Amino acid sequence: YAQLIHDRLTLEISRGCTRGCRFCQAGIIYRPVRERSPGNIIDLSNRALESTGFGEVSLLSLSSGDYSYIAPLLKELMDTHAQKKVSVSLPSLRIDSIDPAWFDEIKRVRKTGFTLAPEAGTDRLRQVINKTLTNEEIINTAKEVYRAGWNLIKLYFMVGLPGETEDDLYGIIDLAKKVAACAVSKARKEVLNVSVAAFVPKSHTPFMWEPQIGYEESIRRINVIRNGLRGPLIRVKWNQPEISWLEGMFSRGDRRLLYPLIRAWKKGARFDAWSECLNMGLWKESFMECEIDTSLYLHCSRSPGEPLPWGHISSGVAAEFFEREYKNALEEISTHDCRKGCLACGVCDFNEIRPRISSDWSAPEKKSDETAHHDYTGQKSRFRFTFTKTGPARYISHLELIKLLTRAFRRTGLNIVYSEGFHPMPKFSFACALPVGTKSLCETADVELYGPVLPEQVMEKLNSCLPEGVRVMDIQDITGISKGMAIRESRYHMGISGIDIDRELLNEFINTASFEVIKRSGKGDKKVDARKLVKSISFISHDTIELVTHHTEGPELKPASIIGEIFRIAPEDLHRIKVLKVEQVTG
Numbered sequence: 001y002a003q004l005i006h007d008r009l010t011l012e013i014s015r016g017c018t019r020g021c022r023f024c025q026a027g028i029i030y031r032p033v034r035e036r037s038p039g040n041i042i043d044l045s046n047r048a049l050e051s052t053g054f055g056e057v058s059l060l061s062l063s064s065g066d067y068s069y070i071a072p073l074l075k076e077l078m079d080t081h082a083q084k085k086v087s088v089s090l091p092s093l094r095i096d097s098i099d100p101a102w103f104d105e106i107k108r109v110r111k112t113g114f115t116l117a118p119e120a121g122t123d124r125l126r127q128v129i130n131k132t133l134t135n136e137e138i139i140n141t142a143k144e145v146y147r148a149g150w151n152l153i154k155l156y157f158m159v160g161l162p163g164e165t166e167d168d169l170y171g172i173i174d175l176a177k178k179v180a181a182c183a184v185s186k187a188r189k190e191v192l193n194v195s196v197a198a199f200v201p202k203s204h205t206p207f208m209w210e211p212q213i214g215y216e217e218s219i220r221r222i223n224v225i226r227n228g229l230r231g232p233l234i235r236v237k238w239n240q241p242e243i244s245w246l247e248g249m250f251s252r253g254d255r256r257l258l259y260p261l262i263r264a265w266k267k268g269a270r271f272d273a274w275s276e277c278l279n280m281g282l283w284k285e286s287f288m289e290c291e292i293d294t295s296l297y298l299h300c301s302r303s304p305g306e307p308l309p310w311g312h313i314s315s316g317v318a319a320e321f322f323e324r325e326y327k328n329a330l331e332e333i334s335t336h337d338c339r340k341g342c343l344a345c346g347v348c349d350f351n352e353i354r355p356r357i358s359s360d361w362s363a364p365e366k367k368s369d370e371t372a373h374h375d376y377t378g379q380k381s382r383f384r385f386t387f388t389k390t391g392p393a394r395y396i397s398h399l400e401l402i403k404l405l406t407r408a409f410r411r412t413g414l415n416i417v418y419s420e421g422f423h424p425m426p427k428f429s430f431a432c433a434l435p436v437g438t439k440s441l442c443e444t445a446d447v448e449l450y451g452p453v454l455p456e457q458v459m460e461k462l463n464s465c466l467p468e469g470v471r472v473m474d475i476q477d478i479t480g481i482s483k484g485m486a487i488r489e490s491r492y493h494m495g496i497s498g499i500d501i502d503r504e505l506l507n508e509f510i511n512t513a514s515f516e517v518i519k520r521s522g523k524g525d526k527k528v529d530a531r532k533l534v535k536s537i538s539f540i541s542h543d544t545i546e547l548v549t550h551h552t553e554g555p556e557l558k559p560a561s562i563i564g565e566i567f568r569i570a571p572e573d574l575h576r577i578k579v580l581k582v583e584q585v586t587g
């Protein structure tokens with residue numbers, strides 16, 4: 001229910017890639033290409049969306065645009081899910097596989113991000129890495145993307161590719177500027193994100209014999225690009241060269257790296273891919289103490305025939321294929337896609353192991369009641385429901401709660417009404433936003449749904465799809481009532497067990513005319529009169545305070561903050577106050 005990093009339904013539509021980019025390890029180890037059948041993808045997406053309530057389907061593969069039925073599949077998925085505002089994204093599109101007709105399908109719900117990966121700045125270097133796109137193709141695609149309504153494109157590049165020269169670095173700058181110039185928006189705001197990473201020559205690729213560029217050289221090359229692309233339209237992001245250095249060590253090293261790995265862990269290395277956690281000094285120390293010469297792994301050229309640390313692992317691809325491809329790279333000769341003819345890489349036996357390409361599929365015919373979409377165009381109903389937010393659900397933030405309810409409604413099969421525009425939002429409105437950590441027995445929200453539906457049905461279906469702690473307790477049909485909700489008062493029970501407080505301070509507070517509290521936030525500090533916010537406050541047991549607050553136009557205070565200020569509770573003890581909202585008065 002809660003928001004995840006990859007917060008979408010990810011469906012692998014094919015495995016393996018036939019393009020043969022020479023830097024790509026996945027393109028080698030997942031050979032041969034095997035496409036999932038379109039019928040299977042549609043069936044899986046229907047079932048998975050029904051049980052998860054996700055709002056986005058991502059069609060994953062190493063090169064989604066190469067999938068044989070990508071256009072009809074995209075159309076079919078959008079026809080089925082667009083009404084429910086489920087978008088479809090294609091995360092790995094090769095520029096030369098993009099058909100502008102897809103843009104209209106993708107943006108039917110909302111425009112998901114658009115990322116293009118030229119990898120190198122010049123046609124020549126792309127020939128070396130066997131990503132045979134031209135700058136002209138990249139610029140033309142960018143024009144189409146901007147013209148179709150996208151305001152921001154992301155471009156991925158690598159520095160330190162074999163055979164890279166200064167001209168190739170300046171080629172990245174030149175290409176990025178030309179792409180940014182294609183943006184339709186005339187506002188002086190960001191239209192292009194350029195992402196740069198230092199190239200790590202991976203095992204099991206034709207570049208495995210190549211050295212990796214040094215750390216200082218990576219910084220220099222990244223800085224050339226940063227300096228060349230200053231300005232409001234383009235933002236340059238880069239992977240920390242330290243991370244690439246470490247990635248290179250473990251991608252290209254052998255079993256001896258076990259010792260520095262354990263040593264670094266013992267010294268405290270954790271979550272090193274997060275820049276704020278990475279401590280390179282600690283890694284360098286560990287390599288030194290284990291007498292590992294890092295330059296041997298990273299910066300030495302190797303030659304075909306030489307024993308390699310990964311030589312005992314077979315990807316199924318023959319050594320001759322790697323050698324041939326390496327030679328072609330050095331001679332700037334491209335190799336064609338193996339869909340157009342087998343290149344004898346050695347993986348397939350053409351019996352059990354062979355490329356599996358989908359064929360003979362046509363989109364299923366729609367039944368008349370499916371095409372009518374009457375549930376989305378007819379009557380709308382509006383409901384006001386009261387629900388709990390207790391147990392683990394009290395740690396769900398207000399924004400996450402909106403996502404949670406949207407997902408729960410999708411799982412019920414009830415159709416929520418969405419706002420119009422580029423980023424449609426479900427039509428929910430909440431009486432108030434509860435602070436994270438506060439439990440409540442009486443949260444209230446309004447929702448609009450399509451179709452005639454009884455309140456009891458909504459409540460029953462919704463409760464069957466809600467997580468622990470969130471439960472609808474009451475629901476009313478408020479169709480036709482345009483007046484929104486306004487909360488006048490909230491009643492809280494505040495558990496203070498284990499917190500040492502001076503009860504006399506309560507009388508002081510009750511008898512004072514005003515009680516100023518500084519409310520701190522990212523937007524600055526504000527003075528708030530807590531006395532005016534409190535309608536009543538009293539002990540209802542030896543360790544429970546009942547607090548009733550007014551809701552006003554101005555800034556408000558969290559109930560725990562009010563209690564904390566009245567009883568001068570140390571900020572680090574505030575989390576020990578157990579807050580339960582037991583009632584709210586609307587009107």
Ligand code: SF4
Binds near residue numbers: 033
């Ligand atoms: S053996 Fe031929 S068809 Fe199979 S993956 Fe290799 S190049 Fe492609």
